[in-house]
Amino acid sequence: MNKAPNIELHQGDLPSGLTFSGSVAIDSEAMGLNPHRDRLCVVQLSGGDGNAHLVQFAPGEYDAPNLKALFADTSLTKIFHYARFDVAIIEAYLGVTCEPVYCTKIASRLARTYTDKHGLKHLCKEILDVDLSKAQQSSDWGAKELSADQLAYAASDVLYLHQLKARLDEMLEREGRTELAAQCFDFISTRCRLDLEGWPDFDIFSH
Numbered sequence: 001m002n003k004a005p006n007i008e009l010h011q012g013d014l015p016s017g018l019t020f021s022g023s024v025a026i027d028s029e030a031m032g033l034n035p036h037r038d039r040l041c042v043v044q045l046s047g048g049d050g051n052a053h054l055v056q057f058a059p060g061e062y063d064a065p066n067l068k069a070l071f072a073d074t075s076l077t078k079i080f081h082y083a084r085f086d087v088a089i090i091e092a093y094l095g096v097t098c099e100p101v102y103c104t105k106i107a108s109r110l111a112r113t114y115t116d117k118h119g120l121k122h123l124c125k126e127i128l129d130v131d132l133s134k135a136q137q138s139s140d141w142g143a144k145e146l147s148a149d150q151l152a153y154a155a156s157d158v159l160y161l162h163q164l165k166a167r168l169d170e171m172l173e174r175e176g177r178t179e180l181a182a183q184c185f186d187f188i189s190t191r192c193r194l195d196l197e198g199w200p201d202f203d204i205f206s207h
């Protein structure tokens with residue numbers, strides 16, 4: 001991606017008439033990592049075309065019909081990195097389950113067994129030779145006015161997921177793990193319900 005990304009910031013919901021086809025990359029930023037405690041602040045989306053749409057939420061205002069319709073659209077594959085967090089917090093705040101889902105972190109864990117580095121920064125560097133800054137990761141996402149650095153960081157978390165998916169799909173196919181990955185992706189919504197309903201750190205499959 002050579003040209004600077006076009007980043008559009010929207011308040012409360014996506015504008016009407018904005019459509020994606022096939023798949024959409026999604027990420028979210030919150031006040032912290034506990035969906036029961038930490039409110040959802042921003043949802044980012046990209047169609048994989050180098051552009052990003054950011055939706056910022058004011059406290060308690062999660063009536064976002066266009067965004068909810070997009071999440072509920074089963075013709076759209078939602079691509080996340082670590083979907084387990086985003087799908088759970090989207091379910092908790094917007095009351096909609098994202099399906100079908102693709103997770104680049106799970107794909108990486110199943111395909112790239114030669115490393116234990118599956119963070120987005122590492123994936124972008126190794127697979128795409130893109131340097132991602134994580135400097136704004138732990139910033140105040142609840143701020144009324146987000147900084148230019150925050151907007152650029154938030155956008156960068158969705159801009160490369162389509163390219164990563166394409167390369168990880170090739171690796172999964174090569175290693176014979178495409179179906180296993182698909183079955184893991186299908187289980188994510190259930191895993192998120194377990195997280196939200198009281199089994200976040202417990203393996204219900206263990207003895």
Ligand code: MN
Pocket residue numbers: 027028029154157
């Ligand atoms: Mn992010």
